Amino acid sequence: xxxxxxxxxxxxxxxxxxxxxxxxxxxxxxxxxxxxxxxxxxxxxxxxxxxxxxxxxxxxxxxxxxxxxxxxxxxxxxxxxxxxxxxxxxxxxxxxxxxxxxxxxxxxxxxxxxxxxxxxxxxxxxxxxxxxxxxxxxxxxxxxxxxxxxxxxxxxxxxxxxxxxxxxxxxxxxxxxxxxxxxxxxxxxxxxxxxxxxxxxxxxxxxxxxxxxxxxxxxxxxxxxxxxxxxxxxxxxxxxxxxxxxxxxxxxxxxxxxxxxxxxxxxxxxxxxxxxxxxxxxxxxxxxxxxxxxxxxx
Amino acid sequence: xxxxxxxxxxxxxxxxxxxxxxxxxxxxxxxxxxxxxxxxxxxxxxxxxxxxxxxxxxxxxxxxxxxxxxxxxxxxxxxxxxxxxxxxxxxxxxxxxxxxxxxxxxxxxxxxxxxxxxxxxxxxxxxxxxxxxxxxxxxxxxxxxxxxxxxxxxxxxxxxxxxxxxxxxxxxxxxxxxxxxxxxxxxxxxxxxxxxxxxxxxxxxxxxxxxxxxxxxxxxxxxxxxxxxxxxxxxxxxxxxxxxxxxxxxxxxxxxxxxxxxxxxxxxxxxxxxxxxxxxxxxxxxxxxxxxxxxxxxxxxxxxxxxxxxxx
Numbered sequence: 254x255x256x257x258x259x260x261x262x263x264x265x266x267x268x269x270x271x272x273x274x275x276x277x278x279x280x281x282x283x284x285x286x287x288x289x290x291x292x293x294x295x296x297x298x299x300x301x302x303x304x305x306x307x308x309x310x311x312x313x314x315x316x317x318x319x320x321x322x323x324x325x326x327x328x329x330x331x332x333x334x335x336x337x338x339x340x341x342x343x344x345x346x347x348x349x350x351x352x353x354x355x356x357x358x359x360x361x362x363x364x365x366x367x368x369x370x371x372x373x374x375x376x377x378x379x380x381x382x383x384x385x386x387x388x389x390x391x392x393x394x395x396x397x398x399x400x401x402x403x404x405x406x407x408x409x410x411x412x413x414x415x416x417x418x419x420x421x422x423x424x425x426x427x428x429x430x431x432x433x434x435x436x437x438x439x440x441x442x443x444x445x446x447x448x449x450x451x452x453x454x455x456x457x458x459x460x461x462x463x464x465x466x467x468x469x470x471x472x473x474x475x476x477x478x479x480x481x482x483x484x485x486x487x488x489x490x491x492x493x494x495x496x497x498x499x500x501x502x503x504x505x506x507x508x509x510x511x512x513x514x515x516x517x518x519x520x521x522x523x524x525x526x527x528x529x530x531x532x533x534x535x536x537x538x539x540x541x542x543x544x545x546x547x548x549x550x551x
Numbered sequence: 552x553x554x555x556x557x558x559x560x561x562x563x564x565x566x567x568x569x570x571x572x573x574x575x576x577x578x579x580x581x582x583x584x585x586x587x588x589x590x591x592x593x594x595x596x597x598x599x600x601x602x603x604x605x606x607x608x609x610x611x612x613x614x615x616x617x618x619x620x621x622x623x624x625x626x627x628x629x630x631x632x633x634x635x636x637x638x639x640x641x642x643x644x645x646x647x648x649x650x651x652x653x654x655x656x657x658x659x660x661x662x663x664x665x666x667x668x669x670x671x672x673x674x675x676x677x678x679x680x681x682x683x684x685x686x687x688x689x690x691x692x693x694x695x696x697x698x699x700x701x702x703x704x705x706x707x708x709x710x711x712x713x714x715x716x717x718x719x720x721x722x723x724x725x726x727x728x729x730x731x732x733x734x735x736x737x738x739x740x741x742x743x744x745x746x747x748x749x750x751x752x753x754x755x756x757x758x759x760x761x762x763x764x765x766x767x768x769x770x771x772x773x774x775x776x777x778x779x780x781x782x783x784x785x786x787x788x789x790x791x792x793x794x795x796x797x798x799x800x801x802x803x804x805x806x807x808x809x810x811x812x813x814x815x816x817x818x819x820x821x822x823x824x825x826x827x828x829x830x831x832x833x834x835x836x837x838x839x840x841x842x843x844x845x846x847x848x849x850x851x852x853x854x855x856x857x858x859x860x861x862x863x
Contacts, residue, residue, distance in 0.1 A: 288660055352660050353605045358845060360794055364838030371831055484671055484790050491664050525675025532668040536653060539661055
């Protein structure tokens, strides 16, 4: 019983982490029809920014409790700087090209950012474990878990709820939904599509960075951390259905639980099981589990 | 470019490369073999791109070919390079024949994602299989070619010469194919699939044929790369390797069968130089070049020649 509980808990923690990345990815795809490979670099940027900010804060001898706020601030800063920079500076001149070409454009951005990160932070790894260790542990059955995991789950849930509320309950969200449904008609109705794109991409970038910033205390932040994250979050959004927020949540939950079950019962299958699930879902439902029905256009 | 010119260019290029086999320094032979091997994979990718499909998982076939060749040596003690190459192509083609049934129904981003998923499944399996050396992979060493024993030190040159011949054969075959009825359908499919169906041609059959051919070429390339390097590891199937192939395809362009090899040669040369002098900005260079190509030269380097000729 306790084994199952621990598998489930590990799975949910992992899912929360995946969801933060997948939510941004699916949002950007839903609105802009761009599958953003550079999402992995934004994640890495968030991790680096968070780690250096908290590191500097702690080195200054300030109270470590504030480091959580700093992680959030780092994510926001990355979103606010990189979002407009990439959208206004690059993606804007690429709109109208094929989805696959846009995929290649973001791949190019990914390659550039990978090296940019190395140039900015060097190749040494960054370790800032205080925020992780600070809240202590709690136990399920005989096993002790860091409280930080609960913070991660809480953050993911808060992000998910905020996004859902923002999309379905606010005026801006409804404009966004209109653009998702039909870009041209929305533009004709007077919606500033360019601005919607800018906001969407910046929010998506901030979400990726938030995923990175919150992960930073749990790992050694080093070059290349974004490379694996990107294919994992692709798997999550493709399973859930590209462009669907609920799908991203479900996909994250599926991948998280499958992975934690595998780690416990058949460790060799850990990596391949995720992609097997992705392939099976694509075979059974080519557009993912929650894909929004597509309006037929002649 | 008229078909005869491409054929002639292929022949001349192959003759020059063969003539260089005994003369070129060891490092150049190695670099060229690797470029030819990757060019073969990219040639397959070009076949797919002609139908408008971009596979982000050609590493699957590259890796399958490499591992098939290496496993024959390590497990079955079959150390003949010719047998290894044939086995690699057969394995890759067989897997492509099965997966192609499925993938031929997918388009756009979904094709890219499903092919990515398949290559990552193989990666996940290889990384965790300790009998195959996990992330380290293992070495292979071919002792003969088609029954003829290889003199120590000369293997690399022999593999290089064989690779040139294989590239010549593959290049001619693909060139003939692209000029055929089937081959010409590919570009029509990219432009408008529905119309091609209405005109009475089977879109899925063309896509399937191109997919299987691309898989076989991927396996062939993988075998040569494994023989040249003398080592295989799971990195061959990782998505960044597949991304590299896509990059080379865009660099060279899809306009001609020679373009992938030109692209691969430039890619390998620049990589070698960059590794020597600027290892930290190598990926950045790639990214910038890729953006510039997408913006200003969407048909790849090959189109430069065509443009220049038209202007003259």
